[in-house]
Amino acid sequence: MCLGIPGQIVEITNVAQQLAIVEVGGVRRQVNIACIIDEAHPVETCVGDWVLVHVGFAMSRLDADEAAETLRLLEALTPIHEEMTVAVGVEAMLPHPFNAKPTAKLAR
Amino acid sequence: MKYVDEFRDPQKVQGILREIQRLSAQLPVTSDRPLKIMEVCGGHTHAIFKYGIETLLPPSIELIHGPGCPVCIMPKGRLDDAITLAQQPEVIFATFGDAMRVPGAQQNLLQAKAKGADIRMVYSPLDALDIARTHRDRQVVFFAIGFETTAPSTALTVLQAEAEEIQNFSLFCNHVLVVPALEALLSNPDLQLDGFIGPGHVSMAIGTEPYQVITQQYHKPIVVSGFEPLDLLQSIGMLLQQLVEGRCEVENQYARFVQRQGNAVALDAMNRVFQVRDQFEWRGLGKIPHSGLQMRPEYAAFDAEVKFTLPHRRVADHKACACGEILKGVKKPWECKVFGTGCTPENPLGACMVSSEGACAAYYKYGRVSPAATAAPDRNLSYSR
């Protein structure tokens, strides 16, 4: 019921049935985009839009400004120079020193 | 992945945690009498455990895992109806993976499939419709489960079937509604809650206005939240801010995908195809009025409950099952007598252990070494691997 993931519309496949291909991390799936179509956003203009994908439907169009604002608020709480650490003790994530050596690029 | 990784950025954790600490220090709460915040959505429960959110919070904040798993709350009788449908020789029964292991009185869908029922797992109701298009000689029945997140997709699929005059497609409709469930919880005098983390994806469809009844009638603040760990932490921060300032409002943390007015297309489709049932039984919570959806009479041709005869048996829950109290936040999973012993993910007795979003299942799988459990005085840790 809740599993939704942001994806980008890369192609319109059927204008009449309001179907498009969405890409999530390189994986493609046909989805119904009826929920994000309105007069201001006809089907053909949706290529490139970021949407929330759930059970084969694009449920909502991403508001990039709101996304940026949410991140800005989070960033504002994070000073650049950390002098105190929170008592809970979340350690900085460092790669294992041995793994940091260069490796071949992961093949697709 | 874009718009996902940024909201999982560990660099931003310190800042929001410090804010949460600062705010909770201003409230009259302690680890003995903690602030109780409930998340309603199963996806939130899953994320809380997957990212260990509870381990980050101060002990004066307690998260209660509410009845937000539409699979968990499905009564055994409805599962038996689903199995009956699947066993009809002409039926191809299409379902999400979530429902496959939910036990009915005797068996689950996976077991029925092993015994020969034509049960197919799908990712989308559109895929079920596609099966109907390519198998005109069979009756395709789609197991429609989920809250208002998923109901619009089911409705849009029915409208598509209607437009194409497809005659061999129907739904077994088990969609449930969030707000009536919240109201049922809140009208229980045992319940002690200080605020809600509101379901982010349900709200994409219904908007944030429907939660006004929670703030105005029941006086609990609610913050509609996204699903990434920073979303959840920010939402908890916003709830604390409200409590510190003495406000009681509906706020929207997930504004990048949720709008106040919801989604017009989704709401319209739902209203055209579905109507609200007088009541619907929720496992562990009993019958809740106006909490479920059924097909409208004009869509009877797509209603499996009309097309087929179903037993509609009521099957009682196991005597030892404490799910009702766990769902209301009155008990913790490890306080249930059968947690981890008689009731395990392999052999679930009650709703909360059935799917990975249930509080007991999530706790069993992820959290056995969490500070809260190991500190609890009467914890039931008699199970071991």
Added chain:
Amino acid sequence: MDVSFASSSSPSNVSPSRRQLRDKEITLAHGSGGKAMRDLIQTVFVEQFSNPALNCLEDQARFELSEFLDLGDRLAFTTDSYVIDPLFFPGGDIGALAINGTVNDLAVSGATPLYLTCSAILEEGLPIEVLQRVVYSMQQAAIAAGVKVVTGDTKVVPRGAVDKLFINTTGIGIIRPQVSPSAQQLQPGDVVLVNGTLGDHGATILLARGELALTTSIQSDCQPLNGLVDQILAVCPQVRAMRDATRGGLATVLNEFATSSQRGIRIHETEIPVQEEVKGVCELLGLDPLYLANEGKLVVVVPPSQAEEVLAAMRSHPAGEHSRIIGEVIATPTEIVLLKTAFGTERVVDMLVGDQLPRIC
């Protein structure tokens, strides 16, 4: 079906078109012990696998023990059955799996894999072309792994009694002296490594059935690991434990290690290699890559003083190009696998209950 085979003059690399059977499909006659069966075995299996032991066509393969004693001091003996559907998938097929799976089970004991059996149960109606393609693939995999199929069996059952084709391969290998990996040996501080990206095979199979209608370029990682194991043992003969991470994925192997050794294991999410597309599939379907099957990945545990050397040795082999250190063995909590998430928190990685199913909640 487009069946293309490389032809070669070497008798152990025979294109199946050399001698055609008249039948196009498997019938019960092919399992009845008569001429039809003899022709099938000869054309499809013997000519493909062709080696001295097999070509004798006795009821058993025979070997001089001296051959084994030259290689080591213990016999490793394993068996596995392969029932996968679909038979062919991106990156492999049931034949390649049947060889590599058994080779890998031998290799992780420290054994040099030598000889395999091939037992096939065929469904009446199976196209012979399909069987030939599978057996050809088995022979290619056997050549790549340096093993031989020396004996086998063929049965035919009526339509519906099996799903197309089931294969069992049983293998023997000889374990090198002084090499004795065992999960019971894990010590706190030991280092855990994997040889590359996780979940490729599981994701491939899930998508290959087509029900989920996702388009990706993900391929199975089906490959033999004995060459990689040779590299590991060359620098670290006292490797603590090795296991290939097949069904149930990395998480299952680690839990098995933790239980056998009565230790804990902590792994670091940021160090676990997963391909971008496999992550995408997992996000869409609500799956955890730690539990997805692999067919060319192993988990190695070594003493901390040897970790850097072993990592370098693994990376120098094609099957270990993307090797990484992913975690360490800890004293407590015992029998528990912990994941340090990318977010900085810690949670338990439990054993799976049944197969992972895609979810929408």
